[in-house]
Amino acid sequence: MIRCENLHVTFNQGLPTEKQALRGIDLCIPSGQFVTVIGSNGAGKSTLLNTIAGDIKSTRGKIYFSDRDVTKLSATARTKDIARVFQDPLAGTCGDLTVEENMALAYGRGSRGGLSFALNSKLRTVFQEQLSRLNLGLEDRLQSEMGLLSGGQRQSVSLLMSALQPSSILLLDEHTAALDPKTAALIMDISSQIITEKQLTVMMVTHSMRQALDHGSRTVMLHEGKVIFDLVGEERATYQVKDLLNLFAQARNDGQELDDDKLLLDS
């Protein structure tokens, strides 16, 4: 479970460039729930995810993982509970290391790196099994340098890596945005498999309204650092992409049309 209480984040506090990225987020995500997070650029989606992961310190407010106050924990300490996949396929893996070395790193997530060999034949079998799920032929390329793989392949491996260690929370930050439609669909497919299999609590940021409605069981929209609506259950099931767009226009309540929000794609 993730609970945010009155979460505020302000960048460059006290300076002329001060920016209030989050202004009081109250959000409770029960265990096993899959929430999609939408909003235009600068709404605070990525800031919210990065604050939950611990990369950004909150200026005010508290974060709990299943009733444990983690507000003061470092990002490293929170990796025991959190697995992440980034938007940039290059960010989630080390290009200089081989596929198996990258996977070994993820396998050791949350435990202190000891002085036993990072790789052994048992682990290689596990990695091969996992990679074969992708049907990309990567199971035969364990010793390839990660930098030689395509963006889609790297993102697929990042996704598998996030599931190598048991964690309760998975944070997906537009993890299909930089991929072609076919690879994006494949990645989304494997994400869903992993999420169901491991019963993870998931937050997925996306720019695609379609994706936001098609996946998970709850949709949250952020605008200017606040939750402006929160859809669950049967009400959500009846929603279409155009309803979301309307809702968004209403919530802004300033008479503006959506023409400046080309990034809210309807596909």
Added chain:
Amino acid sequence: MSLFAFLGTLEIGFIFGLVAIGVYITFRILDFPDLTVDGSFTLGAAVTATLIVAGVNPYLATLAGTLAAACAGLVTAWLNLRFNILHLLASILTMTALYTINLRVMGKPNMALITEPTILTPFEGLGLANMYLKVGFVAICALLAGLLVAWFLNTQYGLAMRAVGSNKRMAQANGIVINEKVYVGLALSNALVGFAGALFAQTNGFADSTMGIGTIVVGLAAVIIGESLFASRSMLVIILSCIAGSLLYRIAVSMALNADFLGFHASDLNLITALLVALALVFPKLRNEWKAKRAQGETL
């Protein structure tokens, strides 16, 4: 080149093989260009020599010299991590400070060790001529250290350190404590360099406050030569190629200095170093271009 000169070349080659491994850890693994080594090489030699002259067991003295150099690495890491001083600048600061510290440690610019016992003394009665003994001893030291470092880099901890140098964000997302890895890496790198300084002082019979000047360039030359000749993904091969690169560098330098038709003097060493490093950098590029051209020719 006489046999005696050749053995001397190998001896220095193995000693700077240790430096090359240290430089590889900072430059290549941690992506932290560390010039501290110019000072920590001398520090290792100075501390060891001073303690030996004061009557301390040479093995303990060598250990102390190595640890002192490791501390110098920690200072550079601390300046960079705690105060955000650019890594290159932080290491230059430590290197500059070490020049004074080395003079203070020895109390004079130069210290002779010729008549003192060294770590080689216990082996001198074994009937091996001194010049073979020295080469053999430093070769074993360099190879053992190389094997240990290669093993370390293949452990979970070592792999985490490599991840820190490659992609900090990924490392952090996988629960790796970045700063700790940088501290350990810099301490390890400088310890190897300090150990090399301690060996140099004992095999050559002196410690001098200026002996460390140019250590970084020589170490880097060895790393680059090794990399361009033995491209590999295996840590063991990479580390051993650092030692091989150092040996080749020394052999090339002494051949250049000994070839009368080239007309080089001993004082031309720095020019030769620069030329060799440039050659090692250019060679792989030319080889690739040449290969590409030939492949093109075949398809036409």
